[in-house]
Amino acid sequence: MTLKEYSQIMIPEIEKALKSTILKDIPDPFPGLQEMMNYHFGWLENNNSQKSQGKQIRPIILLLCNAVCGGDWKKALPAAISIELIHNFSLIHDDIEDKSDLRRGRQTLWKIYGIPQAINTGDAMFSLAQINMLKVGNEINKQIGFDALQRLNETCLILTGGQNLDISFEKETRVSLERYLLMIGGKTAALLSASSEIGAITALTSENNRNALRNYGNALGLAFQAWDDWLGIWGEEEQTGKSTSSDLMTGKKSLPILFALEKDEEFLQIYQDEGATQENYRKLLSMLENNGAKKFTEDIAKQYTDTALKSLEETKVSDKNAFQSLLELTDLLIKRNN
Amino acid sequence: MTLKEYSQIMIPEIEKALKSTILKDIPDPFPGLQEMMNYHFGWLENNNSQKSQGKQIRPIILLLCNAVCGGDWKKALPAAISIELIHNFSLIHDDIEDKSDLRRGRQTLWKIYGIPQAINTGDAMFSLAQINMLKVGNEINKQIGFDALQRLNETCLILTGGQNLDISFEKETRVSLERYLLMIGGKTAALLSASSEIGAITALTSENNRNALRNYGNALGLAFQAWDDWLGIWGEEEQTGKSTSSDLMTGKKSLPILFALEKDEEFLQIYQDEGATQENYRKLLSMLENNGAKKFTEDIAKQYTDTALKSLEETKVSDKNAFQSLLELTDLLIKRNN
Numbered sequence: 024m025t026l027k028e029y030s031q032i033m034i035p036e037i038e039k040a041l042k043s044t045i046l047k048d049i050p051d052p053f054p055g056l057q058e059m060m061n062y063h064f065g066w067l068e069n070n071n072s073q074k075s076q077g078k079q080i081r082p083i084i085l086l087l088c089n090a091v092c093g094g095d096w097k098k099a100l101p102a103a104i105s106i107e108l109i110h111n112f113s114l115i116h117d118d119i120e121d122k123s124d125l126r127r128g129r130q131t132l133w134k135i136y137g138i139p140q141a142i143n144t145g146d147a148m149f150s151l152a153q154i155n156m157l158k159v160g161n162e163i164n165k166q167i168g169f170d171a172l173q174r175l176n177e178t179c180l181i182l183t184g185g186q187n188l189d190i191s192f193e194k195e196t197r198v199s200l201e202r203y204l205l206m207i208g209g210k211t212a213a214l215l216s217a218s219s220e221i222g223a224i225t226a227l228t229s230e231n232n233r234n235a236l237r238n239y240g241n242a243l244g245l246a247f248q249a250w251d252d253w254l255g256i257w258g259e260e261e262q263t264g265k266s267t268s269s270d271l272m273t274g275k276k277s278l279p280i281l282f283a284l285e286k287d288e289e290f291l292q293i294y295q296d297e298g299a300t301q302e303n304y305r306k307l308l309s310m311l312e313n314n315g316a317k318k319f320t321e322d323i324a325k326q327y328t329d330t331a332l333k334s335l336e337e338t339k340v341s342d343k344n345a346f347q348s349l350l351e352l353t354d355l356l357i358k359r360n361n
Numbered sequence: 362m363t364l365k366e367y368s369q370i371m372i373p374e375i376e377k378a379l380k381s382t383i384l385k386d387i388p389d390p391f392p393g394l395q396e397m398m399n400y401h402f403g404w405l406e407n408n409n410s411q412k413s414q415g416k417q418i419r420p421i422i423l424l425l426c427n428a429v430c431g432g433d434w435k436k437a438l439p440a441a442i443s444i445e446l447i448h449n450f451s452l453i454h455d456d457i458e459d460k461s462d463l464r465r466g467r468q469t470l471w472k473i474y475g476i477p478q479a480i481n482t483g484d485a486m487f488s489l490a491q492i493n494m495l496k497v498g499n500e501i502n503k504q505i506g507f508d509a510l511q512r513l514n515e516t517c518l519i520l521t522g523g524q525n526l527d528i529s530f531e532k533e534t535r536v537s538l539e540r541y542l543l544m545i546g547g548k549t550a551a552l553l554s555a556s557s558e559i560g561a562i563t564a565l566t567s568e569n570n571r572n573a574l575r576n577y578g579n580a581l582g583l584a585f586q587a588w589d590d591w592l593g594i595w596g597e598e599e600q601t602g603k604s605t606s607s608d609l610m611t612g613k614k615s616l617p618i619l620f621a622l623e624k625d626e627e628f629l630q631i632y633q634d635e636g637a638t639q640e641n642y643r644k645l646l647s648m649l650e651n652n653g654a655k656k657f658t659e660d661i662a663k664q665y666t667d668t669a670l671k672s673l674e675e676t677k678v679s680d681k682n683a684f685q686s687l688l689e690l691t692d693l694l695i696k697r698n699n
């Protein structure tokens with residue numbers, strides 16, 4: 024099976040299980056919670072598109088890692104649902120914290136139902152994620168369910184730690200590269216790492232596979248974010264030819280910009296005194312290329328890409344199709360051709 | 362031992378364990394999360410009072426129920442910490458949702474750190490609660506840890522369900538008694554019920570004791586809230602002689618008022634047309650007495666008090682001192698003399 028074929032089987036199963044847990048595990052007297060969760064996933068509208076429920080990258084990685092290690096991925100489905108619910112609970116709260124109006128092309132939950140109800144529904148979704156991970160204990164065995172829950176909740180602490188830093192950064196003029204990497208490690212890499220490791224845990228695989236896949240997910244997340252930061256400046260430029268949406272113009276604190284602020288006194292001066300403007304955009308852009316910021320970002324992305332691929336190589340593979348599909352997905356996510 | 366003696370031993374243990382989990386279980390790179398949690402409990406200030414960390418009713422009930430069933434309450438301490446963290450996480454989020462400026466005589470977390478950080482710290486505290494309940498699995502056994510986690514998360518769904526209703530009620534002119542009881546069942550009774558039942562679960566007691574103590578906690582919560590609603594009108598009157606802080610004047614939708622709105626057409630007319638004012642206060646108050654609202658509230662409170670006490674009687678007691686102390690605490694909470 025190819026990644027496309029796996030996705031065609033897995034995505035409907037994930038969607039079915041998500042709808043089922045919202046319907047069956049939320050107590051009947053509280054239809055308001057169900058309605059809001061269904062709204063978030065785009066299931067209240069008649070013409071719901073795949074887009075509104077998200078790409079389900081994390082549950083697919085979990086299920087593929089499970090298959091790679093010889094697991095029966097259908098038994099790991101509750102774990103995949105748990106991870107997807109954690110991801111979506113964090114999106115619901117992030118959207119409030121960031122004052123974001125739109126998510127997946129639709130109005131965010133808090134814009135429709137207000138902040139109090141949206142905070143509360145995020146909390147309910149967090150509980151529902153735990154309930155689903157508990158099902159792993161019933162589906163496989165208690166020790167496995169326990170290990171998965173331990174991993175899940177340690178991850179949530181790192182996730183909220185990353186978000187704590189991200190919110191703090193908004194008020195800080197200087198953010199060190201070290202703290203930035205800590206932040207993206209929490210916000211992007213931690214849940215991917217938990218997804219791949221819990222895929223291994225639920226396959227009852229070796230300690231070696233578990234470690235390899237944990238490292239894979241972590242490196243994948245960091246590589247993905249480094250490329251995303253690269254694309255935020257040079258991708259926009261190449262794809263649209265416009266500079267207005269570049270991270271350089273919007274003032275986003277991304278990897279190349281933080282590198283330049285830390286290492287290039289002249290860049291720091293201009294950026295702090297004038298900010299990035301249409302007039303100095305070309306100049307600042309070429310500074311990012313000359314002072315090593317562009318190369319630094321590429322190096323970080325390549326370094327973590329290598330670590331991710333090396334970790335995959337260290338995995339003892341039970342299902343070659345699943346492994347090939349995981350490689351394919353990795354390729355798509357970290358866009359190594361850019 | 363009396364309740365006072367139990368409290369004098371238990372409260373410092375609870376405080377020590379809470380401080381320890383915040384220090385040791387939050388990953389080191391995220392001191393911001395630790396600081397905010399310590400602020401919430403009043404541990405950042407030098408002159409911290411007992412008041413700022415709350416009365417710790419729920420963990421004490423859990424530990425007493427554990428002792429009543431013959432458990433070693435020190436082994437159940439992580440479960441008590443978990444329940445206390447769930448309670449406090451819900452307070453942090455409730456304060457944002459209700460726009461409350463003060464909690465336990467101090468500024469609320471969101472007033473100091475802003476809404477985004479406060480939502481996020483609540484989320485981290487939720488994860489920390491799960492981590493502590495997982496410790497029960499290591500301290501006692503995996504099956505017990507599993508049962509306690511299942512109970513905890515089902516409770517959180519009911520808790521958020523209750524909060525969902527409570528927020529909805531603000532926009533509704535008419536709230537049925539049935540939905541009000543459902544709301545307080547979720548917001549007040551569910552966590553007390555989980556506390557007493559998890560006390561039993563962690564004592565490896567009989568199914569009978571587990572059921573009896575679950576019912577006890579639930580009835581205790583409902584009785585407590587019914588008396589609280591009674592005191593919100595007649596307690597203020599008797600204690601302060603002033604009507605201004607009465608629930609009748611502030612427009613709070615409490616049990617006697619909802620009864621009167623549902624059963625007394627004339628009360629409904631005045632309340633809807635004029636609202637409660639200094640002028641009609643005496644009249645509305647005497648209507649609540651004549652139309653049966655006062656008696657209804659007393660009956661509900663007495664009925665649940667009886668159920669709570671009857672459930673305690675059904676418990677097979679292993680430790681008479683703990684049982685007497687639990688009775689004493691029950692008495693304090695539901696103020697049966699009023």
